[in-house]
Amino acid sequence: MTTSVSTFADDDSAERPCLLLVDDDEVNLMLTATALRERGFDVTEVSDGARALVGLEDIAPDMVLLDALMPGLDGFQICRALRALPGYAQVPVLMLTGLDDDASITRAYRAGATDFFVKSTQWSLLAGRLRYMLRASRTRIELERSKFKLARAQDLARMGSFDWRRGTRFGQLWLSPEALRVFGKNPDERVTVRALLRMVGTAQRRGLMRMLAEVVAHNAVLATDVSVALFDGRQRVVHVEAEAEFEHGHDIGYTGVFQDVTDRRVAEDRIRHLANFDALTGLPNRRQLIWRTERALDHARRLGHNAALLLIDLDRFKNVNDTLGHAAGDELLMEVARRLRGCVRHSDQVMEGALEAAGTRSHRTLEAVGRLGGDEFVALLPEVGDDADAERVASRILQAMREPVFVAGQDCFVTASVGIAMFPRDGLNLADLMRNSDVAMYSAKTAGRNAAAVYRPHLAGRGREKIELESHLHKAIERNELVLHYQPKVDVRAARMVGAEALMRWNRNGVLVPPGDFIPLAEETGLIVPLSEWAVREAARQARIWQQSFGFADSIAVNLPSRLFERSDLVENIHQSVSAYGVPHKAILLEITENNLMKDLHNVSLSLHRLNEIGVEISIDDFGTGYSSLAYLTTLPISELKIDRSFVRDLGITPQSSAVVSAIIALARSLGLRVIAEGVENLRQMDVLHRLGCGLMQGFLFSKALPPDELETWLQQTVLPRKAPWIGAATDDAAPRALGRAQP
Numbered sequence: 001m002t003t004s005v006s007t008f009a010d011d012d013s014a015e016r017p018c019l020l021l022v023d024d025d026e027v028n029l030m031l032t033a034t035a036l037r038e039r040g041f042d043v044t045e046v047s048d049g050a051r052a053l054v055g056l057e058d059i060a061p062d063m064v065l066l067d068a069l070m071p072g073l074d075g076f077q078i079c080r081a082l083r084a085l086p087g088y089a090q091v092p093v094l095m096l097t098g099l100d101d102d103a104s105i106t107r108a109y110r111a112g113a114t115d116f117f118v119k120s121t122q123w124s125l126l127a128g129r130l131r132y133m134l135r136a137s138r139t140r141i142e143l144e145r146s147k148f149k150l151a152r153a154q155d156l157a158r159m160g161s162f163d164w165r166r167g168t169r170f171g172q173l174w175l176s177p178e179a180l181r182v183f184g185k186n187p188d189e190r191v192t193v194r195a196l197l198r199m200v201g202t203a204q205r206r207g208l209m210r211m212l213a214e215v216v217a218h219n220a221v222l223a224t225d226v227s228v229a230l231f232d233g234r235q236r237v238v239h240v241e242a243e244a245e246f247e248h249g250h251d252i253g254y255t256g257v258f259q260d261v262t263d264r265r266v267a268e269d270r271i272r273h274l275a276n277f278d279a280l281t282g283l284p285n286r287r288q289l290i291w292r293t294e295r296a297l298d299h300a301r302r303l304g305h306n307a308a309l310l311l312i313d314l315d316r317f318k319n320v321n322d323t324l325g326h327a328a329g330d331e332l333l334m335e336v337a338r339r340l341r342g343c344v345r346h347s348d349q350v351m352e353g354a355l356e357a358a359g360t361r362s363h364r365t366l367e368a369v370g371r372l373g374g375d376e377f378v379a380l381l382p383e384v385g386d387d388a389d390a391e392r393v394a395s396r397i398l399q400a401m402r403e404p405v406f407v408a409g410q411d412c413f414v415t416a417s418v419g420i421a422m423f424p425r426d427g428l429n430l431a432d433l434m435r436n437s438d439v440a441m442y443s444a445k446t447a448g449r450n451a452a453a454v455y456r457p458h459l460a461g462r463g464r465e466k467i468e469l470e471s472h473l474h475k476a477i478e479r480n481e482l483v484l485h486y487q488p489k490v491d492v493r494a495a496r497m498v499g500a501e502a503l504m505r506w507n508r509n510g511v512l513v514p515p516g517d518f519i520p521l522a523e524e525t526g527l528i529v530p531l532s533e534w535a536v537r538e539a540a541r542q543a544r545i546w547q548q549s550f551g552f553a554d555s556i557a558v559n560l561p562s563r564l565f566e567r568s569d570l571v572e573n574i575h576q577s578v579s580a581y582g583v584p585h586k587a588i589l590l591e592i593t594e595n596n597l598m599k600d601l602h603n604v605s606l607s608l609h610r611l612n613e614i615g616v617e618i619s620i621d622d623f624g625t626g627y628s629s630l631a632y633l634t635t636l637p638i639s640e641l642k643i644d645r646s647f648v649r650d651l652g653i654t655p656q657s658s659a660v661v662s663a664i665i666a667l668a669r670s671l672g673l674r675v676i677a678e679g680v681e682n683l684r685q686m687d688v689l690h691r692l693g694c695g696l697m698q699g700f701l702f703s704k705a706l707p708p709d710e711l712e713t714w715l716q717q718t719v720l721p722r723k724a725p726w727i728g729a730a731t732d733d734a735a736p737r738a739l740g741r742a743q744p
Contacts, residue, residue, distance in 0.1 A: 016042045017134055020061035022052045022078065023096070024070040028119070032065070032096075035123035041130070049073030053081055061091070063134055068097035068108065068116075076111040083112035090141060092133040158182055158260035164193065165253040175258075182238065182258045184230040199228040208240075212254070215244050222254075225261060236262045277348070280330055281337035284348075284370035289378050292366045293430050296382035299363035300423055307423040308390035310379035311437035312340065312397060315415045315449040317375040320407075328408035333375065335407070336414065339400040340369040344379055344393060387422065387454050394418040394452035401450075415450035417441050426455045436460065466521065472508065473518055473527055477534055481507050484538050485705035486556070488714070489676060492686065493695040497715060499554040499589065501698065502539045503705045504531065528561050536560075537577040539588060542708055544581040549712065555589040557619060562592065565604040571611055578616075585615035589640070593621045597632070605636055612637035619676075624664055633671055641668050643694070645679025651688040662692050669693070 019041045023029040026047060033043040044059050046052040050073055064082065066075035073081075075095055082088050095108040095116040108116045114137070117129055160179025165172045173196070177187035183199070185191055197205055208226060215222045222242040229235055242256035276288040284292065293309065300307040314336065321329040345367045363382045372378050379397070384390050397418060404411035419441025427433040436455040444453040453459075476482050486500040506513035522528040539556040546552030564570055578585050590611065597604055597620065608618055619640035624647055643664055650657040661677070668675035677689050680699030689697060703714055 016040055017062045017130075018042045018044070018059070019130070020044050020046065020052065020056075020059055020064045022046045022049060022065070022070075022075070023067040024048070025067070028067075031121075032123075032126075036127060036130070039123065039127040041127070049075075049078045052078060053085075056082075056085065056088070063092040063094070063130060063137070065094050065096060065130070066113075068095050068104065076107055079108075079111040079113050090137060090144075092130075092137040094130060094133060159257055160259075161255070161257050163253065163255050166251075171253065179258050182260045183228075184232050184234070195231075199230065200226055201229075212242065215242060215254070219244065219246075222256070225265070236260055237265045278337075278371040281334055281371050282348075283337050283341070283377070284368055286370070286372055289368075289370040289372065289380065290430060292368060292370075293380055293433070296363055296366045296380060297423055297428075297430065299366075299382065303363075306384050306386065306425075308381040308384045308393075309421050309423070309433040309437050310381070310390065310394055310397070310452075311372075311419040311421075311434070311441045312369075312377040312379060313417050313419075313441050313445070314375040315417055315445070317414070320412060320414070324408040324410075324412075328412075331407045332405055332412060332414065333371075335405045336401070337369070337371065337377070340377055340379070340397060343396040343400055344369055344381070384422075387420070390420045390422065391452060391454065394420060398450065398452060417444040417449050418452035419444060420452060420454045422455070469518065470521055470525055470527075473506070473522060473525075476506055476508075477530060482531065482534060482538075483507055483512075483707070484535060484542065485707055486542070486711050487698055487705040488703050488711065489554075489557075489696060489698045490702050491695055492690060492697060497554070498696060499557065500711065501557040501559075501591070501705075502535060502542075504535055505705075523561060529564055529567075532558070532560050532564050533573060533577075536574055536588060537580070540578045540581045540583055543583045543587040545708070546712070547583060547587075550715070555587055555617065557589040557591050559591040559593075559621060562597065562604060565592065565607040567607075570607050571614065574611065574616060575614055586617060589617050589619055591619045591621040591642070594623055594625060605632075608636050608638075624660060630667070633667075633673075638673060640674040640676060643675065643677040645699075648677050648679045648685050648689070648699075649681075652684040658688060658692065661689070661694070665693050 017040070019036060021029065021033055021036070021043050023032065023045075024047055029045050029047055033045050036043050044061065046055065049070055053073075066078055068075040075097075079093050079095065082091070082093065092114045093112065095111075095113040096119050097104055097108065097116055098119045105116055114133055115129065117126055120126075158181075160176040160182050162176065162179050163174045171193060173191070173193045175183075175191055180187055180189060180191065183191060183196070200208060204226060208224070211222055211224060214220065222240060225237050225239050227235065228238050237260070239259040239261045240256065241259075242254040244251045245253055245255055276285060276291075277283065278285045296307050317329065317332075320332055345364070347365045347368055366382045367380060369377055369379045379393060381390060381393060398416060401414055401416050404413050406412075419437040419439065421427060421433045421437035421440060423433060426436045439459045440453040440455040443459050444451045447453070483505050484502045485505050486502055488497045489499040489501065490496070491498045504515055504519070506518055519528070522531050535558050539558050543552060543556050567573075574588065574590075575585070578588055592604070611618065617639040618637060619642060620638055621642050622644045623641045625644050641664065643661055647657050647660050647664075651661060652658075665675050674696065675694055676696035676698065677685075677694050678698050680686055680689065680697045680701045682701060685699075686697060686701060689695075703711075703718075706714060
């Protein structure tokens with residue numbers, strides 16, 4: 001007999017399938033095994049059924065070929081025993097039989113055989129039958145694995161499928177085991193449609209039924225989230241997707257999936273909350289405020305009413321952070337947020353996507369207080385009648401701030417400044433309202449804080465002027481627009497100039513800007529540092545010119561802010577500025593006001609000692625107006641005290657002024673310090689100071705602050721000995737009086 005060999009490896013795999021062949025006929029066993037080996041099978045031959053069952057663990061066949069009729073254990077018995085073994089429930093089993101009656105075939109299938117084959121010498125047909133049995137087995141195994149993976153994936157995703165068919169009143173419902181677990185049931189339990197509907201609240205149940213009806217009417221897909229109360233009382237959110245099924249043009253039911261999305265919804269709600277609310281205070285954040293304001297303005301525009309935006313800024317909040325720490329500052333902000341929340345009809349609801357469904361007056365639910373950032377808050381009033389309504393809310397806010405806040409173990413008093421902008425009068429969009437409320441808020445701060453201000457157009461002019469001034473001030477140094485004027489210091493006894501104070505002026509477009517108009521802005525923006533460094537260099541340069549011109553050997557006083565004394569490079573900068581022009585360090589006298597000195601006495605004192613070591617002298621300006629102990633006079637390297645003009649002004653008028661000045665002079669003498677009076681404007685003040693023992697003075701009585709060349713002219717005309725009319729005077733009083741009359 002001629003047979004064609006077609007290997008199994010050519011069709012399915014490079015591996016040869018392992019086959020267990022059981023037959024009590026030795027000849028038939030050998031012939032069948034040889035034929036199957038030629039056709040790509042690895043065959044293990046066993047002639048006894050009992051030995052076949054014992055050796056299964058060592059063989060682990062991919063398929064089994066059994067002779068049906070054998071002594072002892074026949075093929076039917078072996079097949080039953082095989083199916084009872086672990087792992088062999090799905091192994092393909094082909095029963096070889098010489099019988100072709102229906103009873104034998106039925107018996108083979110009942111025993112668990114996969115298929116049967118009538119004994120013959122058609123080996124290729126047998127090999128083909130085995131090949132397709134193995135292929136079907138592998139396909140079934142893959143399907144089982146896929147089914148298991150799908151079930152596992154659905155279990156992990158808390159998802160399950162369902163089918164519902166019309167029939168009785170509530171129809172017939174089938175739930176997969178995974179779907180049953182979604183609803184807290186065991187896989188072997190049953191759940192009816194009525195039981196599922198009871199889990200849904202009445203209002204939501206009606207809406208769900210309407211959506212199901214629309215799915216049928218429009219041949220659409222239902223996809224919605226439903227809040228349910230499970231049988232054990234837990235509240236969950238279940239996502240439902242359902243699609244209608246049709247037969248002969250009629251819907252017969254729905255098929256779809258259930259998925260427990262509670263954790264996802266909680267996470268989404270958390271993300272949504274973090275995106276829309278401030279993490280510290282729980283108030284709406286900038287993003288949420290912008291959304292609410294834009295919606296409120298849309299409604300106000302459509303309905304024709306006013307809206308208001310209140311910008312709230314805490315006064316001196318930085319002091320709390322600096323002194324008590326940021327933790328105390330956060331605690332304070334949380335308490336402030338709680339109080340502000342009580343001043344308006346605050347709503348925390350995030351209404352994106354749901355506002356339009358709330359009715360024509362839904363914009364009122366937008367009213368809230370939010371945190372813009374830092375210590376800035378915003379109150380949104382979606383509907384107000386006029387300014388008075390907004391001012392009443394601002395008044396409530398200021399009143400709420402008056403009670404002390406207990407933080408870091410102590411009571412803190414915090415105030416606020418409130419700026420009010422009205423729609424549509426003060427702006428038609430959010431940007432305009434924010435800008436104008438900010439202008440109004442700064443107006444309240446300028447007026448003394450702890451107040452509210454309504455925006456007015458003239459306030460914007462001031463704001464624009466300030467911005468323009470700041471912009472030009474940044475470029476003033478590089479454009480050489482800054483100049484120093486010098487007010488002479490006079491020794492009235494010796495009738496001579498003993499130094500000068502440098503006062504900064506800004507030559508802007510040919511007009512001198514007085515220091516009171518730009519120095520506060522420079523301090524606020526931090527520009528005071530480069531401006532002061534420039535002043536030291538310019539004063540050193542001028543000292544060199546005067547030294548060469550008329551032998552100037554005194555000092556030029558330059559007023560420095562306290563923040564400059566905190567810089568680690570201050571001493572090096574001053575040393576370089578002075579050395580660059582070849583003048584001694586004592587040519588520069590640094591003035592610091594008493595109040596600035598006491599702000600950070602420890603850090604400032606370190607710089608003062610280092611400056612004293614290189615020969616730079618220190619003068620205390622505005623002495624007598626400070627609020628701290630005078631002990632620093634004995635510990636700091638101070639050379640000079642300047643009596644504040646507020647004490648000089650009333651000399652000869654009130655005895656209290658004379659008493660204070662006399663005490664300052666006595667204190668300076670006892671400590672070996674120079675004392676100079678500033679703001680001397682008339683002869684009465686000069687006479688009293690002279691009698692009290694203060695001979696060093698400066699003020700308009702002698703000269704205003706002059707440009708360098710004009711000061712030289714003043715010096716030649718007034719102070720030089722050859723021109724001084726009081727030289728040779730008989731009494732000490734003659735010199736100061738003559739000097740006082742010698743005004744240019």
